[in-house]
Amino acid sequence: MSAPTDDITVAKGPPGVDPAILHRPGGSVDAPTQLALYRQMVRMRKFEKRAYDLFLQNLVKGTSHLSLGQEAIAAAFGVAMDEKDYTFATYRGHAHTLARGTSMTGVMGELLGRSCGVLSGKGGSMHLTDVKRGVMGSYAIVGAHLTIALGAAWSAKHRGDPRVAVAFFGDGTTNIGAFHESLNLAAVWKLPVVFVCENNLYMEYTPIRTVTAVDNPAADRASAYGLDSIVVDGNDADAMYLTARECLERARSGGGPSLIEARTYRTSGHSRADPGKYKPEEEVAAWAAYDPIDLYRARLLAHGVGEADLDAVDETADSDVQTATVEAQASPPPGLDLLMHHVWSDGGSSWRN
Amino acid sequence: MAELSYRDAVSRAIAQEMDRDPSVVLLGEDIGAAGGVFKATVGLLERFGPERVRDTPISEQAILGAAMGAAMTGLRPIAEIMFADFFAVCWDIVANQIAKSSYMTAGQVSFPLVIRSGNGGGLRFGAQHSQAVENWAMAIPGLKVVAPSNPADVIGLFAAAVRDPDPVMFFEAKGLYATKGEVPDGELVDTLGTAKVLRSGTDATIVALAAMVPRALAAAEVLAARGIDSTVVDVRSLVPLDTQTILREVSATGRMFTVEENPRLCGWGAELVSIVAEECFDDLDGPPLRITTPHIPLPSADALEDLAIPSVERIISTIERAMQS
Ligand SMILES: Cc1ncc(C[n+]2csc(CCOP(=O)(O)OP(=O)(O)O)c2C)c(N)n1
Numbered sequence: 001m002s003a004p005t006d007d008i009t010v011a012k013g014p015p016g017v018d019p020a021i022l023h024r025p026g027g028s029v030d031a032p033t034q035l036a037l038y039r040q041m042v043r044m045r046k047f048e049k050r051a052y053d054l055f056l057q058n059l060v061k062g063t064s065h066l067s068l069g070q071e072a073i074a075a076a077f078g079v080a081m082d083e084k085d086y087t088f089a090t091y092r093g094h095a096h097t098l099a100r101g102t103s104m105t106g107v108m109g110e111l112l113g114r115s116c117g118v119l120s121g122k123g124g125s126m127h128l129t130d131v132k133r134g135v136m137g138s139y140a141i142v143g144a145h146l147t148i149a150l151g152a153a154w155s156a157k158h159r160g161d162p163r164v165a166v167a168f169f170g171d172g173t174t175n176i177g178a179f180h181e182s183l184n185l186a187a188v189w190k191l192p193v194v195f196v197c198e199n200n201l202y203m204e205y206t207p208i209r210t211v212t213a214v215d216n217p218a219a220d221r222a223s224a225y226g227l228d229s230i231v232v233d234g235n236d237a238d239a240m241y242l243t244a245r246e247c248l249e250r251a252r253s254g255g256g257p258s259l260i261e262a263r264t265y266r267t268s269g270h271s272r273a274d275p276g277k278y279k280p281e282e283e284v285a286a287w288a289a290y291d292p293i294d295l296y297r298a299r300l301l302a303h304g305v306g307e308a309d310l311d312a313v314d315e316t317a318d319s320d321v322q323t324a325t326v327e328a329q330a331s332p333p334p335g336l337d338l339l340m341h342h343v344w345s346d347g348g349s350s351w352r353n
Numbered sequence: 354m355a356e357l358s359y360r361d362a363v364s365r366a367i368a369q370e371m372d373r374d375p376s377v378v379l380l381g382e383d384i385g386a387a388g389g390v391f392k393a394t395v396g397l398l399e400r401f402g403p404e405r406v407r408d409t410p411i412s413e414q415a416i417l418g419a420a421m422g423a424a425m426t427g428l429r430p431i432a433e434i435m436f437a438d439f440f441a442v443c444w445d446i447v448a449n450q451i452a453k454s455s456y457m458t459a460g461q462v463s464f465p466l467v468i469r470s471g472n473g474g475g476l477r478f479g480a481q482h483s484q485a486v487e488n489w490a491m492a493i494p495g496l497k498v499v500a501p502s503n504p505a506d507v508i509g510l511f512a513a514a515v516r517d518p519d520p521v522m523f524f525e526a527k528g529l530y531a532t533k534g535e536v537p538d539g540e541l542v543d544t545l546g547t548a549k550v551l552r553s554g555t556d557a558t559i560v561a562l563a564a565m566v567p568r569a570l571a572a573a574e575v576l577a578a579r580g581i582d583s584t585v586v587d588v589r590s591l592v593p594l595d596t597q598t599i600l601r602e603v604s605a606t607g608r609m610f611t612v613e614e615n616p617r618l619c620g621w622g623a624e625l626v627s628i629v630a631e632e633c634f635d636d637l638d639g640p641p642l643r644i645t646t647p648h649i650p651l652p653s654a655d656a657l658e659d660l661a662i663p664s665v666e667r668i669i670s671t672i673e674r675a676m677q678s
């Protein structure tokens with residue numbers, strides 16, 4: 001552990017978090033990886049801002065949960081994971097899906113209910129899945145996918161396949177039984193799974209500290225399952241990336257599961273058009289000054305990356321989002337025959353003869 | 354041919370499938386070293402080893418989630434939920450995760466898994482260890498639902514369930530574990546979605562499932578001696594449902610009686626009655642009647658539990674009264 005400094009290349013630590021508790025992983029991140037992390041975060045940010053605009057125009061229907069402000073976590077894992085590793089995401093899963101290389105058009109189409117959607121419009125924003133890229137699903141019942149991720153990890157271990165399963169979830173999820181059942185069983189069976197708690201301080205609208213018996217909702221529970229307590233700066237893409245590498249490596253080499261608590265903040269509402277009135281102004285301001293993309297851009301510039309190079313990344317992301325939006329809007333609604341398809345693996349839905 | 358108990362048929366079925374396919378794995382509470390609380394998995398740990406036969410903690414959600422995650426990534430898990438009443442603590446994984454994920458991902462994932470469970474009453478276990486819940490499973494799109502009534506069907510239908518590419522809820526009738534039946538030698542594989550006509554008659558058609566099948570057969574014998582000649586159909590599989598056999602047999606006699614262990618409301622027989630009413634109404638000579646457990650939790654005392662679950666006597670008297678009026 002090194003003490004925090006004013007050096008921009010060493011993050012101060014998230015607002016309200018005692019820097020002394022932060023996990024400071026060893027190693028360093030090389031320049032191409034840093035650029036990849038920056039690129040991932042920018043793509044997520046621009047994509048979700050567009051998704052929000054489309055929601056306000058009533059083009060994205062139902063609901064949509066953004067991870068604006070939380071991008072460093074998804075980006076870090078997206079870059080650190082092997083191509084074949086498994087991602088298990090939640091309803092707040094746009095960024096995690098994009099992180100694995102799923103096309104923006106496929107995700108945008110799904111949000112818009114179009115046939116070009118990754119699920120042909122059958123799943124919607126909360127169920128993004130792209131098995132070809134290891135995105136094994138986005139699950140909208142709090143906690144359930146931790147159990148499923150451990151099953152995928154068990155299967156990989158059993159088959160002698162070096163894949164690791166990674167499950168992302170929120171702070172609120174640490175209070176549901178499935179979280180505890182999963183950690184225990186994964187630890188007992190020493191499974192190659194990484195549990196990543198994105199502690200954004202709120203469940204839906206209720207501050208997590210008001211409903212949780214410990215200060216660090218994930219990390220303080222780790223010892224109950226014989227796991228290390230890891231609190232990491234979830235807005236520092238380098239710290240996140242190195243922590244991800246460390247835990248993925250531990251899983252892959254037979255060291256069993258890890259539980260990471262990444263401290264972050266969702267700068268958007270919980271879902272839909274939630275204005276987030278339950279958040280204190282000072283808190284919002286403090287985290288706005290600790291934005292993961294702003295921080296990282298400043299760091300890369302300090303490292304000597306050219307401004308023009310970063311601008312080029314931004315511009316490409318802008319045009320990719322624009323292309324995805326145009327393509328998705330041009331895509332027809334799903335064929336009505338899809339209604340009765342895919343209940344069974346033969347593609348049908350028949351329950352009788 | 355050999356005589357085998359229903360519980361030994363379960364372990365023989367599992368062994369048959371684990372022998373055949375190395376991707377088949379088994380998990381659940383007390384199933385390994387202890388051989389299962391119902392002794393239906395005896396010898397499997399010794400035979401297939403601790404990697405394939407996994408004792409779990411008391412974590413029903415994790416058990417089923419593990420099965421789901423394993424099924425979507427190349428294994429064919431068999432998960433045990435000890436008592437079917439316990440589905441209430443892990444129903445999310447069954448009803449929201451396993452059942453819906455193929456549909457909502459437009460078929461990107463599928464779940465070749467079997468969830469077996471001790472279902473129903475008759476053992477004086479009281480309300481929280483006795484309910485027949487096959488109708489819960491039948492109500493969820495995306496689940497196949499099987500409930501065998503005899504040892505040979507246990508093996509054949511279990512093998513079909515393991516080989517099926519979709520999730521199958523396999524309800525073992527707790528009240529039948531000790532019963533015995535003739536089982537052919539060698540590998541047995543049956544077909545899901547096929548009902549079986551166990552007795553042919555001309556006056557009435559009794560449609561029964563699982564533990565109610567032997568009772569329906571016993572009732573049919575008594576009724577025959579009293580001049581009412583009945584057909585008995587063993588439904589075997591609620592999803593897929595062999596409506597053709599049921600409609601044919603009901604049309605042939607003109608009367609249908611269901612015998613259901615599940616509590617009355619929305620029991621599986623209600624669906625059958627509705628299908629019969631819609632599709633062979635003109636062949637009926639009288640109203641279809643349902644013989645069910647009343648809409649109550651199950652009591653423990655012998656006298657009360659016996660009164661609750663359809664008995665041979667209740668089947669006989671209900672059918673006799675209906676046929677005489
Ligand atoms: C079992 C269950 N209970 C409640 C909900 C409703 N719900 C959806 S998201 C959410 C908050 C979850 O909080 P957290 O785990 O912190 O994740 P975040 O949304 O902050 O990313 C709740 C209560 C649900 N989907 N599932």
Ligand SMILES: [Mg+2]
Nearest residue numbers: 170171202203
């Ligand atoms: Mg939260």
